[in-house]
Amino acid sequence: MLLMGEPPWYPPGPENSTQAANRDNAVMRYKEKKKTRKFEKKIRYASRKARADSRKRVKVHEKTIYVGAGLNKEL
Secondary structure (H helix, E strand, O other): OOOOOOOOOOOOOHHHHHHHHHHHHHHHHHHHHHHOOOOOOOOOOHHHHHHHHHOOEEEEOOEEEEOOOOOOOOO
16 A cells, blocks of 8 residues: 555565654654744844944935945945
């Protein structure tokens, strides 16, 4: 009997059933981890956030230019 997820070139046997069980376990773990995903904004480095908040910004034509550290560019 051909089950979903098993390629047709693998004949049914005890070694293939363990492979199928391992795959089923892996798929189950993936689905459980997928349920706990968080896509909201998260600050990973507080020091980088503090530096970004303290930088001087100049708005020009809907673009933000960062002043300092050699990042001045002409538009």
